[in-house]
Amino acid sequence: MAQKATSPARTFVFALLGLAALVAVGFGLRSLFRSNVDVHAASVTYENLTSTTPTNGKVQPVEPFDAHAPMAGTVDRIYVGAGEKVKAGQLLIHMNDAEARGRLATAQSALAGAEAAIHDMESGGSTDERIGMTSDLEKARLQEQQAQRDLAALQQLQQKGAASGSEVLAAQQRLENAKSSRIALEQRSSPASRYSAQDRARAKAQVADASAYVASARKLYDQLNVRAPFDGTIYSLPIQESDFVPAGETLLSMANLDRIQITAYFDEPDVGKLAVNQAVSIVWEAKPGKVWHGHVETVPTTIINYGTRNVGECIISVDDAHGDLLPNTNVTVTVTILQHPHVLAVPREALHTQGSQSYVFRIVNGKLVRTPVQVGAAVTPTRIEIAGGLSVNDKVAVNSVDNSELTDGLPVDVVQ
Numbered sequence: 001m002a003q004k005a006t007s008p009a010r011t012f013v014f015a016l017l018g019l020a021a022l023v024a025v026g027f028g029l030r031s032l033f034r035s036n037v038d039v040h041a042a043s044v045t046y047e048n049l050t051s052t053t054p055t056n057g058k059v060q061p062v063e064p065f066d067a068h069a070p071m072a073g074t075v076d077r078i079y080v081g082a083g084e085k086v087k088a089g090q091l092l093i094h095m096n097d098a099e100a101r102g103r104l105a106t107a108q109s110a111l112a113g114a115e116a117a118i119h120d121m122e123s124g125g126s127t128d129e130r131i132g133m134t135s136d137l138e139k140a141r142l143q144e145q146q147a148q149r150d151l152a153a154l155q156q157l158q159q160k161g162a163a164s165g166s167e168v169l170a171a172q173q174r175l176e177n178a179k180s181s182r183i184a185l186e187q188r189s190s191p192a193s194r195y196s197a198q199d200r201a202r203a204k205a206q207v208a209d210a211s212a213y214v215a216s217a218r219k220l221y222d223q224l225n226v227r228a229p230f231d232g233t234i235y236s237l238p239i240q241e242s243d244f245v246p247a248g249e250t251l252l253s254m255a256n257l258d259r260i261q262i263t264a265y266f267d268e269p270d271v272g273k274l275a276v277n278q279a280v281s282i283v284w285e286a287k288p289g290k291v292w293h294g295h296v297e298t299v300p301t302t303i304i305n306y307g308t309r310n311v312g313e314c315i316i317s318v319d320d321a322h323g324d325l326l327p328n329t330n331v332t333v334t335v336t337i338l339q340h341p342h343v344l345a346v347p348r349e350a351l352h353t354q355g356s357q358s359y360v361f362r363i364v365n366g367k368l369v370r371t372p373v374q375v376g377a378a379v380t381p382t383r384i385e386i387a388g389g390l391s392v393n394d395k396v397a398v399n400s401v402d403n404s405e406l407t408d409g410l411p412v413d414v415v416q
Contacts, residue, residue, distance in 0.1 A: 036366065036411045036412055036413045037400050037401075037402070037404055037406075037410055037411070037412050037413070038400065038401040038402070038412070038413050038414075038415045039363075039368075039397045039398070039399065039400050039401065039406070039412045039413070039414060039415070040397070040398040040399055040400075040401065040414075040415065041363055041395050041396065041397055041398060041414045042346060042347050042350060042395070042396055042398050043393055043394070043395055043396075044344055044345075044346055044386065044390045044391065044392055044393060044394040044395075044396060045344070045345065045392065045393075046342050046343065046344060046345075046392060047342075047343065047344075047345040047383060048339070048340070048341045048342065048343075049338075049339075049340045049343055049345055049378035049379075049380055049383055049385055050336055050338070050339050050340075050378070050380065051336070051337045051338040051339075051340075051377075051378050051379055051380060052334050052335060052336050052337060052380075053266065053270045053273060053274075053334070053335050053337055054332060054333065054334040054335075055264055055265055055266050055267070055270070055332070055333060055335075056264070056265055056330060056331070056332060056333070057262040057263055057264035057265065057282075057316065057330070057331050057332075057333045058262065058263050058328065058329070058330055058331070059260055059261075059262055059318075059325055059326065059327055059328065059329045059330075059331060060260065060261055060262070060263060060327060060328070061235075061255030061256070061257070061259070061260055061261075061327050062255075062256070062259040062260060062261050062317075063230075063255060063256065063259065064253060064254075064255045064327070065228075065229055065230070065232070065253070065254050065255065066250055066252075066253045067092070067093065067226045067250070067251040067252050067253075067254075068248050068249065068250055068251060069095065069245045069246065069247055069248060069249045069251055070095075070219075070220050070223035070224065070247065071099070071100065071220060071224075071247050072244070072245065072246050072247045073095050073096050073099070073224070073244070073245065074095065074096040074242060074243070074244050074245075075093065075094075075095055075096075075239055075240070075241055075242060075243045075244075075245060075251070076094045076095060076096050076241070077093070077094040077241060078092075078093055078237070078239070078240070078241050079091055079092055079093065079094075080092050080093075080234050080237070080252075081234065081237065082234055082235065082236065082237040083233065083234065083235070084233070084234050085231075085232070085233050085234075086228045086231070086232060086233070086234060086254065087228060087231055088228055088229065088230045088231050089227055089228060090227060090228045091225060091226075091227055092226045092227060092228055092234070092252060092254075093225075093226040093239075093251055093252065094224065094225050094226075095224040095225075095226075095245075096224070097221060097224045097225075100217070100220050100221040100224055101221065103217040103220065103221075104214070104217040104218055104220075104221050106217075107210065107213040107214040107216070107217040107218075108214055108217075110210045110213060110214075111207070111210035111211055111213070111214050113210075114203070114206040114207040114209075114210040115207055115210075117203055117206065118200075118203040118204060118206075118207055121199065121200060121203055137182065137186060140178065140181045140182040141182055143178040143181070143182075144175065144178035144179050144181075144182050146178075147171070147174045147175035147177075147178040147179075148175055150171050150174065150175075151168070151171040151172055151174075151175050154167055154168045154171045155168055155171075226251060226252070228254065230256065231256065232254045232255050232256045232257070233254060233255065233256070233257045233323060234252055234253070234254045235253055235254060235255060235257070235326065235327050236250075236252060236253035236327075237252045237253075238250060238251075238252075239251055239252070253327075255327060257321065257322075257323040257324075257325070257326070257327070258321055258322055258323060259321070260318050260321045260325060260327065261297065261315055261316060261317050261318060262282065262294070262315070262316040262318060262331060262333060263313055263314075263315060263316075264313070264314045264315075264316050264333045264335075265306050265309070265311040265312075265313060265314075266300065266311055266312050266314055266335075267309060267310070267311055268303050268310045268311065268312065271299075271300050271303070271311075271312040273335075273337045274296060274299045274300065274312075274314055274335065274337075275296065275299065276296055276297070276298070276299060277295050277296060278295065278296040278335050278336055278337065279293070279294075279295055279335070279336040280293065280294040280295055280296060280316050280333050280334065280335050280336070281293060281294075281333070281334045281336075282294060282316075282318065282325070282331050282332070282333050282334075283331065283332050283334075284325065284329060284331045284332075285332075286329070287324070290324075292318055292319075292320055292321060292325055293318075293319050293320050294316045294317050294318040294319050294320075294333075295316070295317055295319065296314060296315075296316055296335060297315040297316060297317040298314065298315040299312075299314055300312025300313055300314055314335075316333055316335075338377060338378050339378075340376065340377065340378035340385055343376060343378060343385045343386075343387075344385065344386040344387075344390060344391075344392060345378075345383045345384060345385055345386060346360060346383070346384060346386055346390070346396055347382060347383060347384075347398050348379075348381075348382060348383065348384050349398050349399055350396045350397065350398045351373070351375070351384055357372060358372070358373050358374070358375050359371055359372045359373060359389075360373055360389075360390070360396045360397075361396060361397040361406050361408070361410075362390070362394055362395065362396055362397075363395040363396065363397055363412060363414065366411055366412065366413075367409055367410065367411050367412065368397055368406055368407065368408060368409065368410045368412055369408065369409075370408040371389055371390065372389055373386050373387075373388065373389030373390055374386070374387040374388035374389055375387065395414070397412065400412075401415060
């Protein structure tokens with residue numbers, strides 16, 4: 001019996017089935033013989049994470065005292081040395097005071113004259129003037145009394161016909177003149193009548209001006225003796241004895257070096273992280289291994305240009321300075337921005353991002369499992385907080401040994 005010929009349609013179907021079988025076998029063999037990728041791994045653990053921001057700063061005294069030359073002159077004596085501790089009121093520097101003494105003497109003389117003038121005015125004149133006025137007034141009174149007696153005598157004679165009326169009128173006129181002279185002298189001897197309100201105001205103004213001149217001259221004289229305003233340390237002494245210094249020249253600088261602060265310069269992106277009372281550590285290259293501690297006193301209020309940087313100035317109080325951190329030194333400060341105790345954390349290298357999503361690769365039964373996570377606020381140079389998506393002791397892949405790409409489902413071996 002003749003064999004039936006195979007149809008073209010059935011041949012095509014068998015070919016497709018055979019091809020699919022070969023592909024399936026190929027993938028199976030690939031999966032069977034593919035070697036695992038070696039990866040470094042880390043466990044998810046609870047940690048205390050601290051986020052910090054370092055920057056540079058300059059040390060400054062909280063209450064500095066700079067003594068300046070009150071006038072041009074010569075430095076006579078220097079009683080202290082740089083680095084010396086001094087007590088409040090202690091004499092530090094004496095400048096030549098000959099010119100200042102002359103100014104003070106002139107001012108005091110002018111004041112004495114002005115005060116004497118107003119005293120004389122209030123008393124009715126100087127001593128000599130008052131003596132002369134008293135003598136003249138007494139003479140006028142005697143003349144008035146004599147004129148009064150003369151008039152009385154002539155009036156009696158007139159009644160007897162021994163004196164004429166014209167003689168009596170002349171005597172009356174002499175009495176009136178003597179009386180007028182006495183009244184005028186009495187008025188002149190009265191301070192209230194002798195000096196006007198303008199005279200008194202002018203005299204008082206002269207006393208006030210002279211007093212101010214004396215105060216200014218005395219202040220200048222006193223400033224030539226530089227004394228310590230408080231207990232502290234001399235940290236700058238740029239002059240020597242016999243130096244001639246111009247007015248305003250800095251003679252010395254001192255401060256209480258137990259009370260210092262630091263002006264720190266934070267780059268603009270870090271300014272928003274700062275807050276008052278954040279803890280600060282301070283190091284100075286001149287004293288390696290030594291660490292000072294402080295806190296943020298004030299946060300920046302504006303951004304300024306600082307060399308090539310845009311920075312905010314932050315004032316940091318030093319809490320444990322004992323004279324061992326010198327003014328005007330450059331230091332490194334590190335501010336603790338955040339402290340998150342007992343939070344889940346993983347190495348930063350283990351975290352991956354795609355768009356707005358963060359994820360890690362957990363290791364489950366020898367394979368990588370892409371796992372979305374929520375990242376917390378605490379970030380350090382090496383660790384990052386995980387707020388959700390992982391549990392303590394989960395294993396996550398950090399990276400592959402041969403730098404090959406990590407993918408979901410990749411079989412892996414963990415190496416140390």
